[in-house]
Amino acid sequence: MRPRVLCGVLAAVALSVTACGGGGDDGAGDTADGTRPGFPVTVSDCEGKKTTFHRPPEKIVTSNASGLEMLFWLGVGDKVVGTGFPPGEGTLPARFADRAEEVPVLGRTVIAKERLLGSGADLYVDAFSSMKNMGGAAEGPRAEEFQAAGIKHVYLRSTACAGRSTGKREDLSGVEEDITELGRLTGTSERAAELVSGMRKKTGAVRSAIAGVPASERPTYFFFDYDAGTKQPLAVCGRQVANAVITMAGARNVFAGCDGDFKPVGWEDVVAANPDWIQLGVRNRGSERANEEAFDEAADFLRGHPATKGLTAVREGRLLRIGSERTTIGGVRSADTVREIAHALYPDRVKR
Template sequence: MFLKLLTTAAVGAASLALPALAETSYPLTLTNCGAETTIAAQPEGTVSIGQAATEILYSLGLGDKVLGTSVWFTDVLPEYAELNAGIERLADNDPSFESVVAKRPDLVTVQYEWHVGPQGIVATREQFGDVGIPVYTLPADCVGKDNSTGMDGTRLELYKMDSVYKGISELAQIFNVAERGETLVADLKAREAAAIELAAGLDLPEGTSAVFWFSSAEMDMDPYVAGQGGAPAYMMNVLGLENVVQSNEEWPTVSWETIARANPTVIVAARMERRRFPADDIEKKLEFLRTDPVASQMDAVRNNRIVILDAHGMDPSIRNIGSLETLAEALTGFDLK
């Protein structure tokens, strides 16, 4: 809340300074995740495959255009709870191709290429194209990333919020609400800058480090932790934290013995409503950290330097800014000198 209040004036000034933007001219052709996508006319309805895509659409005031949603990690942002309750959820996780097509959307808005892409588990772009439905995938899953290496892909360069801002701007253009997109991006950029400034004032000691724990297939198995290139890596980079995980995979598995030897200063754990794996439950995560013979000996556990973030805030999305704010504020409360 502090950071949001801090940036209110700046956001207002930025919004006033924005020039009037031109109406979208159709047909609109964009290069999206390496594919040419043509939008024939302003979409009247879309199905979203991925929570990040859904929440961007809601944030742009396009909830009335959303015919159905899918792939949820956690509850929708509270300000959209009432809106979301009135929109059909096709699936908590992966929807079927048939269920998406049955909604007769003018556009499918996608978060991950592994859902809709060359080897998409829902469908390929070509399959949707065959029934006359264009696909738009959020650039955050494609820019500087190789998605041919498995479900989560491999980052070839450090993720930046710029790819999220690009997705917001392009979706705003597609739906002919460009000014809403510019205002939303200005708001998020102001909050991002304020969080980074707050952390910079802490003057963290050299070697201050962190590990981001998303989940584990079983509690006694190696955890899925954040690699060097994704959204958590971006947060660590801009806040002055070292990532103890060296892999360029998006979410590699790393043994607790290896993590304990690195002895991260801070542990960031994901909280989610999804229950695909036992460690999706944050209480089970915390119990494991307190009782496991190896994990419990880490300084971060012994000194209660554990930060809980919404899982979706660890994936490329507009929630990265809220996560950045939460982490920056948590660091101010730790004795790291």
């Protein structure tokens, strides 16, 4: 399986700070013991291990474009000194594109351990953790190696901890918690609150618009991860953030009942589910034209495959062209994906 390129997110509220905002950190206002006002801040990882910050980080490395974009939305993009899985051209909102190009790429996929430890960072924002399909991402530096390098290691738990969570994800609360937590540890809590409020406004409007549609009458939905391979489809399960996006948009994920976040299934399972809608989950190719060609390829595959050409969604052309990253990786723009899917399913109820 090719590495899952990750990407992030769009808010309803206008930016009150720029992508390069956040200001300097000259130590003004520190207490006698070096603690910044509003600190200490303590966060925990997927297993409950705690990390405490006494002041905002100065140099941040992100594992991929999702963490990178969250930091841009929070206004601390100037603190980022490196990333793995860099965003492709056109992946991030236009307002962040120029700054994103300036961020050093420490790894086209997973950052090599030696390069991460030698980056000079004091914070590593990790979206992978136990995600075994990330090309060995779980085999990064050990805790003692991070400590020796002076790097504090935190996770985007909505993604990294998905495989260890319990129950289905049916809302974006986990993503909102990631944004809130990053806001706390970077000293941008007020901005984080604005972003979360904007997300809730969008998803709340969708919820109100489709409130009259009984759960049993909501259309069934299959997220087709075209880039994960076509020989055997990879299902989005109930613990994956995409299940929350699909559910909030008023659809029923046909594989919501499978255990974990992702799970290989058979085409016979997709045929048995016969979804009303299929999302063509294509990863960003770097340009609108290249993306459209990839969507065409995914649609042509479904129309030509003996097992799928007779599916209701395929026969009736109910194939949504919405990128993988925006659906399977949590961020501010997850709320926009909810609204986009809902508009396709309920055009008379949910407007663009």
